[in-house]
Amino acid sequence: MKIAVFSTKSYDKEYFENYSSDYNYNFSFFETALQEDTASLTAGFDAVCIFVNDRVDESTIEILSKNGVKLIALRCAGFNNVDTEAAKSKNIKVVRVPAYSPEAVAEHAVALILTLNRKTHKAYNRVREGNFSLKNLIGFNLNGKTIGVIGTGQIGATFCRIMKGFGCKIIAFDVSKSKELVRQGVEYLTLDEVFKQSDILSLHCPLNSNTRHIVNESSIASMKDGVMIINTSRGALINTADVVTGLTNKKIGYLGIDVYEQEENLFFEDLSESIIEDDLILKLISFPNVLITSHQAYFTKEAMEEITTITLQNIEAFEKNLELENEVV
DSSP states (O other), rough: EEEOOOOHHHHHHHHHHHHHHTTTTTTOOSSOOOOGGGGGGGTTTTTEOOOOOBBBOOOHHHHHTTTTOOOEEEESSSSSSSSHHHHHHHTOEEEEEOOOOOOHHHHHHHHHHHHHHHOOOHHHHHHHOOOOOOOOOOOOOOOTTTEEEEEOOOHHHHHHHHHTTTTTTTEEEEESSHHHHHHHOOOOOOHHHHHHSEEEEOOOOOOSSSTTOBBBBBHHTTTTTTTEEEOSSSSGGGGHHHHHHHHTTEEEEEEEOOOOTTGGGGGTTOOSSOOOHHHHHHHHHHHHTTTEOOOTTSSSSSHHHHHHHHHHHHHHHTTTTTOOBOOOO
């Protein structure tokens, strides 16, 4: 079976080569993202393996179908970048990795909170320069703070449990309530109430038509002054322009993001010698109370192992005509 792997970095290739010895698959690795302009590369392949910033829309799927591709294997949980209806119309199966070490993403969200709050990144740089002053490094206790969690799937639930350990009050919104989290003391409220009551708001929901720009001018206006917003899910959950305004007028006190609306043009690349032409990301970088990481929340050894092995298992199930447990339907 011939598989084209797109948006490939050295670590992706390393893990696939290390874990695919038991599978008789012929992998071809492409650094470029899969989209309409690059879909011609799929000629002669049985399947494509894609990541978060590949854009598999209707036009791309039309080309995949003509090239004989029968499987789209996502090596991630989210599938908002795939036109699943178009794939279904062309009888192309779509599979994903629904859960890969939820601890990895949840722990990174906590790292963003702690770094923004206690300013350890600034302290590190100061000390390296011989500056041992504590001026402007003051933070606040997490204990007793109200943490709002939007989305309590596996990652959100893990995040809730971690923050309970800090002595925080956890409130949450999800279309489906977790009885286990309720038993652990998590209080489910309306979305509006979560916005209003949270000292720290953390996003862990999928991106869809209902959640796109869930953080916007209106919802920001209802939040507490000085609120901290954390996003380790999908960039378009946040209206970036509205958040920039919220930071400028000091309604938003802190912003920590591992994802960004236009990240496909930036993230995973070394642009240190390039001129970045994205005005919004440049504005965000200029704020002293903003912390940005480039979609690395998932990036742990454990998560990479799970992503690779589950992706290989998904491909094997398709090849052997077995039940596709992780099919996107």
